[in-house]
Amino acid sequence: MNERPRMALATPMAWGAATAAVLWLLTVDPAVRGDDVLGSTGSRIAVTVLLAVIGGGIARLVDRRGRDERDAPISRPIALAVVGATPPVALAVTALAVSGAPTRGSVVAVSGLAVGAVVAVVIRLTGEVDRVRDAIDRRGRRRAGALVENGSDVVLVVDVDGRIRYASPGLSRTLGHLPAEWDGRDVADLGADESDRDLIGSRLAAAGADAGVRSIEFEVTLGCHDGQRRHAEGVVVDRRNDGAIGGLVVTFRDITEQRDLERQLSHRAFHDELTGLANRALFLDRMDHALRLTRQGGDPVMVLFIDLDDFKEVNDQYGHGVGDETLRVIADRIRTATSSGDTAARLGGDEFAVLLEDSGGLDRALDLAERLLAGLRDPVRIGATEVVVLASIGIAVAPVGANTTSLLREADIAMYEAKRAGKGQIRIFDPAMRRVAARQLAYRGELSHAFGRDQLRVVYQPYVDLASGEVRGAEALVRWHHPEHGEIPPAEFIPIAVRSGLIVKIGRWVIETALDQAVGWRSDLDLFVSVNLTATELRQPDLIEHLVETVRTRRLPAGSLVLELTETDLMEGGDRALETVADLRRHGFGVALDDFGAGYCSISHLQAHPVDMIKIDRAFVAQLDRPGGDPTMVRAVLGLTETLEIRSAAEGIETPEQLRELRRLGCMVGQGHLLAGPLEAPVVARRFGRADDEVAPAYG
Ligand code: C2E
Ligand code: MG
Ligand code: MG
Numbered sequence: 001m002n003e004r005p006r007m008a009l010a011t012p013m014a015w016g017a018a019t020a021a022v023l024w025l026l027t028v029d030p031a032v033r034g035d036d037v038l039g040s041t042g043s044r045i046a047v048t049v050l051l052a053v054i055g056g057g058i059a060r061l062v063d064r065r066g067r068d069e070r071d072a073p074i075s076r077p078i079a080l081a082v083v084g085a086t087p088p089v090a091l092a093v094t095a096l097a098v099s100g101a102p103t104r105g106s107v108v109a110v111s112g113l114a115v116g117a118v119v120a121v122v123i124r125l126t127g128e129v130d131r132v133r134d135a136i137d138r139r140g141r142r143r144a145g146a147l148v149e150n151g152s153d154v155v156l157v158v159d160v161d162g163r164i165r166y167a168s169p170g171l172s173r174t175l176g177h178l179p180a181e182w183d184g185r186d187v188a189d190l191g192a193d194e195s196d197r198d199l200i201g202s203r204l205a206a207a208g209a210d211a212g213v214r215s216i217e218f219e220v221t222l223g224c225h226d227g228q229r230r231h232a233e234g235v236v237v238d239r240r241n242d243g244a245i246g247g248l249v250v251t252f253r254d255i256t257e258q259r260d261l262e263r264q265l266s267h268r269a270f271h272d273e274l275t276g277l278a279n280r281a282l283f284l285d286r287m288d289h290a291l292r293l294t295r296q297g298g299d300p301v302m303v304l305f306i307d308l309d310d311f312k313e314v315n316d317q318y319g320h321g322v323g324d325e326t327l328r329v330i331a332d333r334i335r336t337a338t339s340s341g342d343t344a345a346r347l348g349g350d351e352f353a354v355l356l357e358d359s360g361g362l363d364r365a366l367d368l369a370e371r372l373l374a375g376l377r378d379p380v381r382i383g384a385t386e387v388v389v390l391a392s393i394g395i396a397v398a399p400v401g402a403n404t405t406s407l408l409r410e411a412d413i414a415m416y417e418a419k420r421a422g423k424g425q426i427r428i429f430d431p432a433m434r435r436v437a438a439r440q441l442a443y444r445g446e447l448s449h450a451f452g453r454d455q456l457r458v459v460y461q462p463y464v465d466l467a468s469g470e471v472r473g474a475e476a477l478v479r480w481h482h483p484e485h486g487e488i489p490p491a492e493f494i495p496i497a498v499r500s501g502l503i504v505k506i507g508r509w510v511i512e513t514a515l516d517q518a519v520g521w522r523s524d525l526d527l528f529v530s531v532n533l534t535a536t537e538l539r540q541p542d543l544i545e546h547l548v549e550t551v552r553t554r555r556l557p558a559g560s561l562v563l564e565l566t567e568t569d570l571m572e573g574g575d576r577a578l579e580t581v582a583d584l585r586r587h588g589f590g591v592a593l594d595d596f597g598a599g600y601c602s603i604s605h606l607q608a609h610p611v612d613m614i615k616i617d618r619a620f621v622a623q624l625d626r627p628g629g630d631p632t633m634v635r636a637v638l639g640l641t642e643t644l645e646i647r648s649a650a651e652g653i654e655t656p657e658q659l660r661e662l663r664r665l666g667c668m669v670g671q672g673h674l675l676a677g678p679l680e681a682p683v684v685a686r687r688f689g690r691a692d693d694e695v696a697p698a699y700g
Pocket of ligand 1: 461476490510532564652653654671673677
């Protein structure tokens with residue numbers, strides 16, 4: 001701190017004496033004396049003494065400037081007050097001493113004192129401001145020093161060539177290096193890798209080269225004493241011109257935790273929380289990146305779109321806890337099946353996707369899809385619960401120039417085709433599917449209006465006793481007559497209805513219509529009517545209630561209604577589906593197992609949960625007269641139905657050879673174009689209605 005030279009008059013006594021002397025001289029001057037009261041010796045002495053005292057105070061005050069302020073805590077404000085009060089006090093004294101108007105002498109004296117007082121205050125305040133500034137400066141330095149010494153930042157003073165001249169204790173706190181050991185070493189050696197060392201070196205060189213640069217900031221990874229790595233934010237400031245420092249100041253702040261947190265947050269933004277797989281955003285991003293990199297002639301990018309079959313049922317039946325756990329296990333299986341270069345993602349709900357960027361072509365995509373499906377056949381075990389969830393997989397191969405939206409859409413369309421083909425299927429996208437998909441989308445909207453516009457109707461395909469040729473019953477099959485596209489096969493619109501949930505409404509309407517039809521049939525024929533049920537309908541909690549009500553209001557026995565379920569639907573419905581079947585039978589309804597042999601069904605299940613009829617899939621019936629065909633399946637099923645005392649039925653009988661063989665093997669009833677195709681309601685009414693006396697034989 002720079003001490004200002006003290007003024008000579010700064011001694012209190014000198015100031016007091018000087019003031020008194022000037023005043024005395026002023027008042028003895030005959031020119032100013034006159035009949036001035038101050039001319040009286042007594043009053044002159046009194047005023048002089050007073051002013052000497054005040055002057056002394058002022059001098060003392062001015063003299064204090066620059067001394068350590070801790071010495072005079074209270075006197076300072078008092079002194080300032082005294083100085084400030086001098087002019088009014090002087091005036092008051094003059095007024096007391098003088099009865100008349102103030103004389104020139106007293107005015108000069110008082111004005112001189114007032115000016116002196118103001119000058120003293122100004123000088124005093126200037127000193128005060130300097131003092132405060134100095135104190136702050138001192139405190140700042142003390143604080144900065146404390147921060148450097150106690151903080152976790154690594155503060156280093158280095159030469160232009162990078163040699164460390166000073167290292168703060170933060171070096172050991174943050175990196176575990178002893179500052180003393182680093183004295184004189186190259187600061188760049190703190191870098192974790194070669195690239196980090198180069199970076200530190202280059203930043204330092206840049207700061208050293210250009211004196212005009214205020215500071216250079218960079219991010220770098222530093223190596224700890226124990227081999228760990230810390231992420232740091234580095235700042236180089238050139239303080240070579242600062243005498244106290246005389247070098248470059250390098251500061252490293254540890255931002256490892258901050259970066260970790262950022263990484264966690266970004267992981268969360270790009271990953272599915274439940275499964276840890278990539279989420280849709282990341283998947284699209286990776287796809288976009290991969291598509292940009294595809295070259296003409298290179299291996300194309302491929303996407304697998306995986307949608308779990310009937311996953312909703314797992315949630316409904318076992319609760320969301322089991323549902324979530326199942327998703328997690330399936331995600332793990334997908335992750336394990338993919339290679340490191342692939343991206344597996346959960347797009348949402350029960351939809352997953354895999355992006356294949358590596359070479360391997362379509363074969364690898366198909367191989368992966370098959371391995372995934374094979375893996376899914378293994379039941380997922382959660383506590384005591386076992387769940388089997390299959391998936392439908394669509395594969396799309398990106399043509400050059402494809403974009404993310406089109407590729408994902410194509411994989412989705414292929415997946416949808418796989419769904420339509422039944423469960424656990426794989427389909428590869430081809431452009432024809434797009435037309436189908438577009439139509440499906442349109443159908444979805446139109447189907448909901450089909451009811452009100454009388455576009456739906458039911459036809460009936462007879463069941464014929466193969467031994468006697470008599471009709472035993474008829475299967476109700478729904479038809480949709482589209483105003484533009486004509487007759488749309490149920491195989492095409494039933495899956496749409498299932499997906500949109502409309503199947504429940506359609507199914508009930510078919511049941512009611514079929515039973516309305518059956519009401520008119522001759523009772524002596526003892527015909528049954530069968531209706532196809534999907535897994536969705538089987539799951540409806542009020543299914544049985546509705547059926548009971550429907551037959552009751554028509555005064556039909558429950559046994560006149562047979563419900564056809566495919567074995568796949570039954571098996572995938574799990575225990576609950578089997579229980580529903582048992583319940584249906586307890587209520588007297590018949591249950592038929594449709595398309596038997598086409599899906600998978602364990603015989604032991606059949607023994608434990610019997611049905612009333614097994615319908616041999618037409619694919620096996622076709623084997624009976626095909627050259628080299630294999631009739632063993634038909635024989636085996638017929639053997640089984642005989643043992644279990646279940647009614648046997650054959651579907652799709654088209655040739656007399658098939659019919660002959662089935663009769664020979666003892667199949668009880670059959671359906672097929674050879675016997676009778678699906679018949680329109682009026683035809684059925686005519687044939688089996690009460691008005692008719694005779695029933696025309698279904699086949700000759
Ligand atoms: P499904 O239950 O196996 O029905 C038998 C299908 O085979 C019917 O096809 C029938 O017309 C056809 N068919 C009959 N005889 C022959 C033959 O000799 N040769 C050949 N190749 N086919 C024959 P449709 O009516 O197209 O029905 C197809 C499937 O749609 C049905 O298979 C059934 O699963 C489903 N479906 C039909 N109507 C309904 C319904 O009202 N509700 C439900 N949930 N599904 C239905
Ligand atoms: Mg059927
Ligand atoms: Mg069938």
